[in-house]
Amino acid sequence: MDFAYDATTEELRGRLLRFMDEHVHPAEAVAHEQLAGAADEWTRPPVLAELKAEARRQGLWNLFLPDAEHGAGLTNLQYAPLAEITGRSPQLAPEALNCAAPDTGNMEVLAMFGTERQKQRWLRPLLEGEIRSAFCMTEPEVASSDATNIATSIRRDGDSYVINGRKWWSTGAMDPNCAVFIVMGKTDPDADRHRQQSMVLVPRDTPGVTVRRGMRVFGYTDGSHGGHAEVVFDDVRVPADNLVAGEGEGFAIAQARLGPGRIHHCMRLIGTAERALELMCRRANERVAFGRPIAHQGVVQEWIAESRVRIEQARLLVLKTAWLMDTVGNKGAHTEIQAIKIATPLMAEWVLDKAIQVHGAGGVSQDFPLAQLWASARTLRLADGPDEVHRMSLAKRELKRHRA
Amino acid sequence: MDFAYDATTEELRGRLLRFMDEHVHPAEAVAHEQLAGAADEWTRPPVLAELKAEARRQGLWNLFLPDAEHGAGLTNLQYAPLAEITGRSPQLAPEALNCAAPDTGNMEVLAMFGTERQKQRWLRPLLEGEIRSAFCMTEPEVASSDATNIATSIRRDGDSYVINGRKWWSTGAMDPNCAVFIVMGKTDPDADRHRQQSMVLVPRDTPGVTVRRGMRVFGYTDGSHGGHAEVVFDDVRVPADNLVAGEGEGFAIAQARLGPGRIHHCMRLIGTAERALELMCRRANERVAFGRPIAHQGVVQEWIAESRVRIEQARLLVLKTAWLMDTVGNKGAHTEIQAIKIATPLMAEWVLDKAIQVHGAGGVSQDFPLAQLWASARTLRLADGPDEVHRMSLAKRELKRHRA
């Protein structure tokens, strides 16, 4: 047992921290102004292009992808502390490093399951950061926590698939630069429960695709993820070789995609919580009320101590989960993936809430990043399955171990 | 001791509930669409004008004002259950009844402290619902929890007062219909600590007044309160008889204004929590996951029971506080006013959080009112003094009672 990062990680951490200090943090105010003045609230701030170019130049690019052919070839345990650092500025840093959801998951799917043609057409420009992509799974009419009852149909018709259905929370689809959707639907409603679903690639400009509107997240667009769209598919026809892997593989691909997706979110949330704690401490040191800095108030001190205690615990569990994914695989790490999915958003939400409180009314406004970060953390208690579903599933395995 | 509402209250509750069912709730979707399509996000939805006309026709107007000359002449205890009902639709109902903050507090100030000229010019159109108003107290540079260190200056110069300073969270100032600001500043920085401040009426179109921008509340505009603006006062000159009461009375007026303001917020939050609980139950009954309505899930049932238990307790404390204000005055009800200011937003926030969770991703979006209501409840843990300041003050009085 050893709690030190390895040399590769330490070296990359050093470079990434410098990149954050020299480029990302200074760009935050710039991006804020660019967005405030933008005609289209879904556009990404122009400063991001500069950040992406610089990150690529510095070799801080596609770090998320364990596949050394297409990505950086890091283990999950090596990537985790880097993702954490990007979580300190989640509106800019993940995208700057080409490590933003939903593209990361989509690239993983294409790298693992894509045909050569699909890789050439979609994976390559995604890896280059030229386009963005969307993931279309959730549907308004059915509980998103139970993936088997998806209603969208993907019907084979000659050399094509024809797609009909309505999706929402299609992450990425509001980005003007989004070029392709990965769409989950049913190819065979009569097959086994987990063999009915397939995934198909749909270019955004395919006739019959209507991006209806962006879903708000507590009033925010969540632009760094390319927003979350309601999308209607009305007799949308794509070539049959747009199918990802085979028919009936949709559920398995979704599962393969979710593990890394969940841990990436948790990694970043650790960094977000660290950022919140830092802002909380700074504000507490600077702000004076009733004649002394509010850092002297016992209640504020309690929040700070408790934040540190909670962050440390959550980080270790995230790191151990990464280690398990590396050593025994995603299935072997199932319990821990669920555990961090339950624990980390709640932890980050708690720390952010206290940081907001220390900032007074400013804390809920656009003048600090806290309210927006809170909205993201809160939303992650629902995204990729609500806490309650994860707790129920985790508990059932625990109970099974103690059955007579 | 008697826990039944009196006859006047029951009669008004019946009428108001009918008004909500027949007019307000049906208008919610209309207002939502009108706002979504509005060129200016600070405009109020046109349907409000209809609601106001109808409420006035039905005698459901200015219920908040205990002063029978100008308002409905209800006691706090009579008004509380009515304000609660308006809290079920807080984006529309309070304004429809001309009972929305910050106008309510401003009308109280004018009714209590205004000169005849001031009443004629400002109170009358406010009571008629023709204009709206703003309250400008908080400043960005100083802790808002400590009102004595306000920096804005109000300097006497001949027959005028000249105002210089910067405010933010000036509630009401973003409403296009806002015509007048009540501005708190210092007329005499050398006077006693609570005698330095004065309040002055500033027409919005006075030269030197710049409404810089609207502060966001978790991404929302908080339009039903007329938004919260950053306002700069640069050598703003108003006639000397725009002063409210006398020089040095600012702190006392602010205190007089806060008590009712706080309880009104709490009354409405009870109704908001009831609405959330109702939506939570409906959704739980309708939504099916893993083969049965989620109403069957033990965790959801626990949230529902706990919501009911918390709402009942908070409501009773709000009602008792109203009764104390009526019987022993605002000062005598000081502890209870602080207690409800601490307890009610936290309670409403908790219930809303659970209602959101039951609604899945939809809960954080614009498709349900929950996320926006949550943002309001959360903000009330800071508005009118953060929880921590109220707790500290309440504790000190409690400790004093037990000093040897």
Added chain:
Amino acid sequence: MDFAYDATTEELRGRLLRFMDEHVHPAEAVAHEQLAGAADEWTRPPVLAELKAEARRQGLWNLFLPDAEHGAGLTNLQYAPLAEITGRSPQLAPEALNCAAPDTGNMEVLAMFGTERQKQRWLRPLLEGEIRSAFCMTEPEVASSDATNIATSIRRDGDSYVINGRKWWSTGAMDPNCAVFIVMGKTDPDADRHRQQSMVLVPRDTPGVTVRRGMRVFGYTDGSHGGHAEVVFDDVRVPADNLVAGEGEGFAIAQARLGPGRIHHCMRLIGTAERALELMCRRANERVAFGRPIAHQGVVQEWIAESRVRIEQARLLVLKTAWLMDTVGNKGAHTEIQAIKIATPLMAEWVLDKAIQVHGAGGVSQDFPLAQLWASARTLRLADGPDEVHRMSLAKRELKRHRA
């Protein structure tokens, strides 16, 4: 709506508060020493006899019994604030006033359902405070939250009933002065689910009755309730006219007994919480750490404020529940009885936990009443049905109201 106590209540409160100050609180240390030196840990401290005589002399006797023939004839709403006061010293005061469980519930049962002979033989000496009694319902083998699956049999045999079974948590049975048990069992296992059970009076010295041992409550005996015994009934034969009401009435009697029993516990817990808050404040004022009284620490102030806020809310809900029981009956108050049963023990437990923390290590010891009071409050989250069962039941009614 009126939050003032009526004149009868105020007069009795005044007298009872004086009795507490003059007799009960001074007797606490005496009782503590008497118990510490007692040969039998289940004996009641001799000072109690003096307190009982004095309370009776002052007319502070059997206040709990609404039945004016046998008791004080107070409404629940009148009794609630008095029970609260006794909860400030729950080891002595309730028993001193002949208002201690389980005798209160047993006296209610006898007053409501007993025959003249039963009243003469058992109710009279209980009302006189000459004997104590036990209530035997819970069984070790079945979930106590589901009363219908009781296994003890009560079989008719000629002019007798013969009882066989094993009980635990038979409250009252460890008191050396306990003379009679009310035993719940099944007379007809084939009857309808709620008509199988009956209650029968069993003199403690009946052959076949074995009081095996006292159950501990976090290491305490809970002597003020007469302890909680494991009792074995082995062919115990009693005259047939020891049956309470008719065969098959057991479940209905148990239900009738539970409502008042639950609210009495809650009333007293309010007083217990007040006592804890008072001790917390005193200690905080007196104890110096790091150069200043710990009353100056923000965290301690937060606990004190939060305690006040929680106590006030719980008290009002208990009072409203009492009012409902008086005005619409126990059934009409069902939701509220469950609500206070959920809310009050949790509240008291929380306040006591903080009071303990303020007292340092002393808080968990026998030198302060806090740890023992905590154990009682904690146990009440299980007694008379665990919180979870009440929440589930309350939620189901709430959900029903919102079913389409």
Added chain:
Amino acid sequence: MDFAYDATTEELRGRLLRFMDEHVHPAEAVAHEQLAGAADEWTRPPVLAELKAEARRQGLWNLFLPDAEHGAGLTNLQYAPLAEITGRSPQLAPEALNCAAPDTGNMEVLAMFGTERQKQRWLRPLLEGEIRSAFCMTEPEVASSDATNIATSIRRDGDSYVINGRKWWSTGAMDPNCAVFIVMGKTDPDADRHRQQSMVLVPRDTPGVTVRRGMRVFGYTDGSHGGHAEVVFDDVRVPADNLVAGEGEGFAIAQARLGPGRIHHCMRLIGTAERALELMCRRANERVAFGRPIAHQGVVQEWIAESRVRIEQARLLVLKTAWLMDTVGNKGAHTEIQAIKIATPLMAEWVLDKAIQVHGAGGVSQDFPLAQLWASARTLRLADGPDEVHRMSLAKRELKRHRA
């Protein structure tokens, strides 16, 4: 970074787990009965002697002592998972392995600071498990969280030291086998704040030593720690060479003693929480209410999942703290030692509370170990400094890092 235990640890874990299964767990019921029937409630159950002999025979002895000359020579990181296992049966296992507080801390003190004579006379029999010892620091009159204001005097008089003072919570002193006390007092009240204190060895039978009484912990004796006594020192004279290290070293020794002491408690609490979770799962699987095992209830599942999530996080932080103590020393691990001292008792208390709730009334009684384990966990929120003091201290260091 590597989350696997090393080979030494794995081997010892295997042996210790077998020892628990074959010897300790079967002895639990035996010890329970022996204690229930014991004339003196402070006697240790005879079965312990057998367990100690067996543990020693198997080489599972003095594992806590990093010093290879006297102990097992394990690192903190190697000992942590073993201490965790003993925490599954904390009334027996730590003592069986000669790894119980306060002897562990006292042995460390003697091994590090004792003279040869002191080691020969006291350390040897302690290492052999022949005697037990007590640690006398806390005093009733002063806040135990602030060690500098101890009042007991240790006055040099010729070849002796003369001790006068009153202690309480002198852990270990109630064990009939306790032979020696380590007493903290002031040798020089005029020295620097942290140089006034010294420690001295006092044989228990020294004239002038009076063990007045055992402090209760929620009604329990806490016999496995040798109880906690109130002790009076009245002109107690011991030879001058009973001084530990030099005059003025008392504070430093106390600090050196506390770090390992705190982490040992936390390690064992992880095991206690695991035991509670196991009992909770078993009970939930077996107990039927309302027609199905309570394991099917969503609320119970939530507790189980949440327990697992919390235990995993706390364990990792304890392990990382052990690793830091090994690699950068106790001072370098200061923040983490505080963090686990804050987090672990709260976590264990929470898990135990839920396990109790699942066990119904039985959970608070002597029929399950849960209530007693809860009392220990709760007490550890006060022992060795209350949570609040640790949080305050931790927060101040965090705030310092972010000072401009």
